Amino acid sequence: MPPRRRAAGAGAQSTLSFGNQSRVTKPSTTPATLHKTKNLDSPLPTDKSASGTPEPQQVLASEPTKPHVAELVVQQQAAKELEEPRSAEDKRALKVSRQDLQKYWNKEERSRKAPRVHQTDLSLEEKILRHFDLSSQYGPCIGIARLKRWRRANMLKLNPPIEVLAVLLKEQNVNERARMDELLS
Numbered sequence: 001m002p003p004r005r006r007a008a009g010a011g012a013q014s015t016l017s018f019g020n021q022s023r024v025t026k027p028s029t030t031p032a033t034l035h036k037t038k039n040l041d042s043p044l045p046t047d048k049s050a051s052g053t054p055e056p057q058q059v060l061a062s063e064p065t066k067p068h069v070a071e072l073v074v075q076q077q078a079a080k081e082l083e084e085p086r087s088a089e090d091k092r093a094l095k096v097s098r099q100d101l102q103k104y105w106n107k108e109e110r111s112r113k114a115p116r117v118h119q120t121d122l123s124l125e126e127k128i129l130r131h132f133d134l135s136s137q138y139g140p141c142i143g144i145a146r147l148k149r150w151r152r153a154n155m156l157k158l159n160p161p162i163e164v165l166a167v168l169l170k171e172q173n174v175n176e177r178a179r180m181d182e183l184l185s
């Protein structure tokens with residue numbers, strides 16, 4: 001049985017009509033200054049300093065950009081992580097050679113179906129770190145230093161690659177923030 005229709009009462013909504021006779025518009029209040037028209041007959045104001053040569057404008061020296069708050073936090077985390085005493089993993093990572101890094105990366109490349117064409121101009125270390133950044137099995141990479149993320153994943157027995165730790169410990173000019181963190185903040 002279909003539901004019963006209610007009788008149109010005081011609280012009922014009126015029906016919509018799309019004809020021209022029942023056009024409803026919002027009341028608008030426009031400032032009175034918009035209704036005034038410009039007097040185009042008045043002459044332009046003359047400036048006595050306006051000669052044939054323009055005055056030189058003062059150019060303000062731009063300040064160097066300050067680091068983003070997220071970047072400062074990540075740098076503090078990374079500095080704190082580096083101050084901690086060396087663990088067995090750190091000692092093992094410092095023994096990883098450049099050839100070991102290359103073998104690790106070649107193994108990762110073989111496991112992919114297609115080569116990473118967009119990363120041809122990156123260094124081997126940056127490729128390894130970006131791969132670690134995008135590996136979600138080690139936890140989120142946003143808002144945390146790479147070294148702290150590696151140590152957290154190791155503590156949780158997620159077996160992060162020792163090659164990533166080797167790159168982080170050996171390279172002094174490595175960016176501590178993940179690439180995704182830079183893009184999103």
